[in-house]
Structure formats: C-alpha cells, structure tokens
Amino acid sequence: GENVEQHPSTLSVQEGDSAVIKCTYSDSASNYFPWYKQELGKRPQLIIDIRSNVGEKKDQRIAVTLNKTAKHFSLHITETQPEDSAVYFCAASITGGADGLTFGKGTHLIIQP
Amino acid sequence: EAGVAQSPRYKIIEKRQSVAFWCNPISGHATLYWYQQILGQGPKLLIQFQNNGVVDDSQLPKDRFSAERLKGVDSTLKIQPAKLEDSAVYLCASSLVSGQPQHFGDGTRLSIL
Numbered sequence: 026g027e028n029v030e031q032h033p034s035t036l037s038v039q040e041g042d043s044a045v046i047k048c049t050y051s052d053s054a055s056n057y058f059p060w061y062k063q064e065l066g067k068r069p070q071l072i073i074d075i076r077s078n079v080g081e082k083k084d085q086r087i088a089v090t091l092n093k094t095a096k097h098f099s100l101h102i103t104e105t106q107p108e109d110s111a112v113y114f115c116a117a118s119i120t121g122g123a124d125g126l127t128f129g130k131g132t133h134l135i136i137q138p
Numbered sequence: 139e140a141g142v143a144q145s146p147r148y149k150i151i152e153k154r155q156s157v158a159f160w161c162n163p164i165s166g167h168a169t170l171y172w173y174q175q176i177l178g179q180g181p182k183l184l185i186q187f188q189n190n191g192v193v194d195d196s197q198l199p200k201d202r203f204s205a206e207r208l209k210g211v212d213s214t215l216k217i218q219p220a221k222l223e224d225s226a227v228y229l230c231a232s233s234l235v236s237g238q239p240q241h242f243g244d245g246t247r248l249s250i251l
Contacts, residue, residue: 067244068244125186126240
C-alpha cells in the first residue's frame with residue numbers, strides 16, 4: 026500500500042519568514058495530494074490540494090509543488106503569521122473508487138513572534 | 139452549508155466494553171469515510187462508503203470494529219470489545235463523490251480505561 030513520509034516533524038520559524046514542509050510518497054499511481062491544517066483539539070481543515078496533472082498551485086500565501094518523477098510534494102507558506110501555528114498533514118490517494126487518504130505523520134509548525 | 143456532524147464529542151469506557159459513534163455527512167455527499175487518529179499521528183483510514191455500500195474496509199479490524207451506513211446518509215461505527223490501544227480520536231469525513239475533497243468532522247475522542 027501507499028506510504029507517505031513527512032519532514033520535518035517540528036518546524037519553528039520567525040513571524041514573517043517562509044516555511045516549507047516536504048512529503049514523499051511511494052505509490053506512483055497516487056494522483057491526488059491534499060494538505061490539512063489541524064489546530065489542537067480541532068478537525069483537520071483542507072487548506073490546499075493538487076492533482077497529478079499540475080506541477081504547482083497557489084492560493085494567497087500558500088503554495089504546493091509536485092514532482093511526480095521524484096514522488097515528492099511540498100507545502101510553502103510565505104509571510105507566516107501567528108495564526109499559521111498548527112500541525113500540518115500531507116496526504117496522498119488514488120482517485121476513483123477506493124480513495125481513502127494516506128496521511129503523513131504531521132509537522133508541528135511554530136511561529137515565533 | 140452545515141459541516142460533518144459527529145457525536146458524542148468525548149467518550150470514556152473501560153476495556154472490553156462496547157461503544158458506538160455517529161456521523162452525519164454534509165448534505166448530498168455520497169462518500170463517507172471513518173478515520174482513526176492516534177495521538178501524535180496522522181489519521182488512518184478505517185472504512186469508506188459510497189452511498190450505502192462499502193468501498194474499502196481493508197484496514198478495519200473486523201474482529202472488533204463494525205460500521206454501517208444503511209440508508210446511505212448517516213453512519214455508525216462500533217467497537218466491541220474495546221482494547222486499550224483503541225484510545226484515539228475517531229474522525230468522520232465526507233466528499234461529494236469519490237475523488238473530490240474530503241471534509242472532516244470534529245471527531246469523537248475515545249479514552250479506554
């Protein structure tokens with residue numbers, strides 16, 4: 026089955042700096058890659074996603090890049106703000122039929138004031 | 139639109155007891171998922187329904203876990219008997235159809251004594 030590795034497990038950045046979280050996946054058939062933000066005790070919230078026919082997607086301060094050859098995708102957050110502090114999860118799935126997500130172990134992002 | 143509703147929010151039981159969780163997906167969403175999130179880890183898929191049929195239950199421990207979605211709308215997940223290692227947050231998610239973004243509920247936090 027699919028295996029998703031996520032790094033780093035903890036990331037501390039100064040407010041206003043950029044943050045990058047990286048994930049790799051094992052199944053070359055995977056074609057859908059969402060990113061979720063989870064604050065303590067709350068539900069995972071979808072913040073951005075990308076499909077395998079696209080190399081990059083941007084939404085305001087958040088961007089995701091995908092390298093299908095390397096089976097690698099990354100989340101980029103620019104101009105970080107205190108409210109960006111949370112745990113971020115990457116995930117992968119194969120759409121169509123059984124498309125349950127395989128998640129990484131998460132990255133605890135800490136924004137230092 | 140109303141989000142995914144789950145109840146109860148918290149449940150404490152002793153090992154070997156039984157417990158049930160309820161989920162009502164976003165209105166009109168045909169696909170429903172149950173995930174288990176152990177503290178400090180990413181969610182892990184337990185079962186996926188498309189309407190009232192099971193699409194994937196390969197990771198459901200069927201000796202103790204069961205789930206149903208009889209009318210293709212709300213769903214229940216049951217554990218009987220519970221073990222200490224079942225302590226986790228049980229998250230329900232739904233999507234309009236398979237392949238579309240998944241939206242999560244707040245989850246049920248289960249503690250086994």
